[in-house]
Amino acid sequence: MENPYLPYPVRIEEIITETEDKNLKTFKFVFQNPEDEEKFAYKAGQFGELSVTGKGEIPIGIASSPTEKGFVKFTVNKVGLVSSFLHTMKTGDIMGIRGPLGNWYPWETMEGKNVLIIGGGFAFTTLRSSIIYMLDPANRSKFKDIHVVYGARSPGMLLYKDELAEWEKRDDIHMHITVDATDDPSWKYNTGFVPTITEQKAPPSDGETYAIICGPPIMIKFTQPVLDNLGYDHDHIIMSLENRMKCGIGMCGRCNIGMEFVCKDGPVFTLAQLNATPKEY
Amino acid sequence: MKVIKIDKKDWADSLGKLSGPYRLFGPVRDKDFHNFKELGNDEQPDFNFQNTRVSAKSMVLPQSETLFTYSLDEKEPDHHQMREPEKNYSPRAVLGIRPCDAKAFLLVKRNFDTPEYKDPYWVRAYEASTFVGLACDDPCSTCFCTSAGCGPFHEEGLDLLLVDAGDHFLAKVLTQKGKNLVQAAGWGVETNADVELMKRTAESRIASAISTEQLKGKAATDLYHAPFWEEAAFACINCGTCTYSCPTCWCFDIQDENHGNAGVRMRNWDSCMYPLFTLHGSGHNPRETKIHRVRQRFMHKLKYYLDKYDAGIQCVGCGRCIRLCPVNIDIRNICELMNSHDPGACTCQVA
Numbered sequence: 001m002e003n004p005y006l007p008y009p010v011r012i013e014e015i016i017t018e019t020e021d022k023n024l025k026t027f028k029f030v031f032q033n034p035e036d037e038e039k040f041a042y043k044a045g046q047f048g049e050l051s052v053t054g055k056g057e058i059p060i061g062i063a064s065s066p067t068e069k070g071f072v073k074f075t076v077n078k079v080g081l082v083s084s085f086l087h088t089m090k091t092g093d094i095m096g097i098r099g100p101l102g103n104w105y106p107w108e109t110m111e112g113k114n115v116l117i118i119g120g121g122f123a124f125t126t127l128r129s130s131i132i133y134m135l136d137p138a139n140r141s142k143f144k145d146i147h148v149v150y151g152a153r154s155p156g157m158l159l160y161k162d163e164l165a166e167w168e169k170r171d172d173i174h175m176h177i178t179v180d181a182t183d184d185p186s187w188k189y190n191t192g193f194v195p196t197i198t199e200q201k202a203p204p205s206d207g208e209t210y211a212i213i214c215g216p217p218i219m220i221k222f223t224q225p226v227l228d229n230l231g232y233d234h235d236h237i238i239m240s241l242e243n244r245m246k247c248g249i250g251m252c253g254r255c256n257i258g259m260e261f262v263c264k265d266g267p268v269f270t271l272a273q274l275n276a277t278p279k280e281y
Numbered sequence: 282m283k284v285i286k287i288d289k290k291d292w293a294d295s296l297g298k299l300s301g302p303y304r305l306f307g308p309v310r311d312k313d314f315h316n317f318k319e320l321g322n323d324e325q326p327d328f329n330f331q332n333t334r335v336s337a338k339s340m341v342l343p344q345s346e347t348l349f350t351y352s353l354d355e356k357e358p359d360h361h362q363m364r365e366p367e368k369n370y371s372p373r374a375v376l377g378i379r380p381c382d383a384k385a386f387l388l389v390k391r392n393f394d395t396p397e398y399k400d401p402y403w404v405r406a407y408e409a410s411t412f413v414g415l416a417c418d419d420p421c422s423t424c425f426c427t428s429a430g431c432g433p434f435h436e437e438g439l440d441l442l443l444v445d446a447g448d449h450f451l452a453k454v455l456t457q458k459g460k461n462l463v464q465a466a467g468w469g470v471e472t473n474a475d476v477e478l479m480k481r482t483a484e485s486r487i488a489s490a491i492s493t494e495q496l497k498g499k500a501a502t503d504l505y506h507a508p509f510w511e512e513a514a515f516a517c518i519n520c521g522t523c524t525y526s527c528p529t530c531w532c533f534d535i536q537d538e539n540h541g542n543a544g545v546r547m548r549n550w551d552s553c554m555y556p557l558f559t560l561h562g563s564g565h566n567p568r569e570t571k572i573h574r575v576r577q578r579f580m581h582k583l584k585y586y587l588d589k590y591d592a593g594i595q596c597v598g599c600g601r602c603i604r605l606c607p608v609n610i611d612i613r614n615i616c617e618l619m620n621s622h623d624p625g626a627c628t629c630q631v632a
Contacts (some may be wrong), residue, residue: 001401002399003401004401005546006349007363009361009362032362051363053351056536093361094360094362095361096361096362243559244558244560250395250397251398252532252535252551253533253551253581254551254559258502258505258588259585264398277501278501280577281567
C-alpha cells in the first residue's frame with residue numbers, strides 16, 4: 001500500500017530572494033531519487049506539501065511548470081513556524097516534498113479559448129507555472145489570446161521580475177503589470193490597483209474567455225464586479241483557494257468549505273461552485 | 282445465519298485459545314467508566330457496561346500515533362528523511378464492541394479508504410481487526426441508534442455478534458473473519474435459538490429518535506445561513522468533548538516532535554471545536570467564532586457527509602455527545618432544527 005504521507009526526499013538546489021522585503025524566497029528542489037520526479041508529475045495549479053523535517057509541513061502552490069524538467073520550484077512567504085525555518089535553510093539541505101496534491105486549472109476546458117490571468121501580491125506562483133506552461137512552444141497554439149494583469153504594492157514586491165520583463169517583450173502574451181504606487185521614475189508599466197487595471201486593460205468576455213484569479217481577498221472582492229461588467233460568467237471565473245491544511249489528501253478534516261475539501265476537491269474552483277458553498281475560506 | 286451457543290463457564294478458556302492467534306482488546310473498567318484497551322494475559326473484558334465512555338475508534342485510529350521517525354543528525358546517511366516505523370498489524374480481535382461503534386467504522390472508512398488515497402495506518406489496523414460485537418439489551422436514555430441507521434443488534438461492521446442470554450452467549454457469525462475467530466476459539470455448538478425476539482425487544486427500548494428525511498433536499502447554504510445557529514452555539518464552551526468521545530469524528534493533526542536529534546512525526550486527534558484547527562498563518566481564521574465551529578460540527582455530520590457520500594448521516598446515534606456535553610447541547614435538537622428548517626419562512630426573522 002502506497003503511503004501518501006511519505007514525502008519524497010529532496011535537496012535544496014538554489015534559493016532566490018524575490019522581493020525587497022526579503023519575505024519571499026523561491027526554493028528550487030532536486031529529487032534525491034530521480035524516479036521520484038516522474039512520480040511527482042503535476043499540472044499547473046496543483047500544490048505540494050513541503051516537509052521541513054523536525055518542524056512540519058506546509059501546503060504551497062507549485063511555481064515551476066510541468067514543462068520545466070529536472071527540478072521543482074516553490075515560492076514561500078515567511079509566515080509561521082515551518083516557513084520561517086525554511087527561510088533559514090541553505091542550499092544543499094535535505095527536506096521532503098509530498099504531492100502533487102489537489103486539482104489544477106481546467107487546461108482541457110480552456111483549450112481553444114482566450115485566457116485572462118489576474119494575480120496580486122505573492123499569489124502569483126501557480127500563475128507563473130500556468131504562463132510558462134501556456135507559452136511553451138508545444139502548448140501556445142492550444143490557447144487563443146493570453147492576457148495577464150499582475151500587481152504588487154511596489155516594483156520591488158513583484159515576483160519573477162526577470163521573467164516578467166521577458167514576457168513584456170513577447171507578442172504572444174499581453175502583459176499588464178501594475179504597482180499600487182511608486183516614486184521610481186524609471187517605472188515604465190502601469191500604476192493602480194489590480195481591479196482598476198483589469199477594468200482598463202482586460203478583454204471583455206466573448207463567452208469563450210476564462211479568467212483565473214489569485215490574490216488577496218480584498219483584490220478578489222473588488223475584481224469580481226469588474227469581471228461581471230466585462231461579461232464573464234461565474235463558471236468562467238476560476239479561483240484557487242487557500243485554507244489551513246495538514247494531510248493534503250482530504251482526510252484530516254480542517255480545510256473543507258461545505259462538503260468540498262480545498263486540498264483534494266480543490267484548490268481550484270469556479271466562482272459558480274463557490275457561490276453554492278459556505279464561504280469558509 | 283449460523284447461531285452458536287457459548288457457555289459462559291467456557292468463556293475464559295476460549296479467550297485463552299484466542300490470545301495466541303489474536304491480540305485481544307476489550308472494555309475494561311477505568312475508574313468510574315469502561316474504555317477499550319489491549320487485554321493483558323488472562324485479563325478478561327468486562328461486559329458489565331452500558332457503553333464505553335469514549336468510543337472504540339482508538340482501536341483503529343489511536344489518539345496519538347507515530348507516522349514516521351527521523352534523524353536530524355547529519356552523520357546518519359538518511360538524515361532528514363522520513364522512516365516508516367515497524368507496526369504490529371497482526372490479527373487483533375476487539376471483543377464486546379457495541380454495534381454503534383462497529384457501524385461507525387464503516388462511516389469513517391469512507392474518509393480513510395478512498396479511490397484516490399488510502400490511509401495505510403487506518404486501513405491496515407482496520408483490516409487486521411475482527412470485531413466481536415455485544416448486542417445492547419439496556420440502552421442509555423440518550424441512545425437514538427434506531428433512527429440513525431443503526432440499532433442495538435445492528436450487524437453492519439461486525440464479524441460476530443454476541444447476545445447475552447443469561448448463562449450463555451448466543452453468537453451470530455456474520456463474516457469469514459467471524460468464522461475464523463469462532464474456529465480459533467473452539468466454539469462449535471450450533472443452536473436453533475432465534476435472537477429476533479430479543480432484537481425487537483431491545484429496539485423497543487430505544488426511547489428517542491431523530492428525523493433526517495428532509496436534510497438531503499435542503500441547500501447547504503440555506504442551512505448554513507439558518508437563524509438558529511447563534512442560539513444553538515450560545516452555551517458551547519468549545520471543550521471538544523463531543524468530538525473526542527464520538528465514534529464518527531476522525532479529524533486529526535500532524536506534528537513533528539523532536540528529542541535532541543531524533544524525532545517523530547505524529548498524528549493526534551484534533552477537533553473542529555478549537556480555533557487553531559483552521560487558523561491561517563496570516564492570522565485569518567475562516568471559522569473564527571464558536572458559532573462557525575459548532576455549525577461546522579453539525580453541518581458536517583448531518584449535511585456535508587450526507588451530500589458527499591449519499592449514504593446517510595455521519596452519526597450512529599450512540600448518544601455520547603449528549604451525555605457528556607457539559608452545557609447540554611443535544612444533537613437530536615439540532616437535527617430537528619435542521620430537518621425542519623424552512624428558509625422561506627424565516628426571512629423576516631433574519632431581517
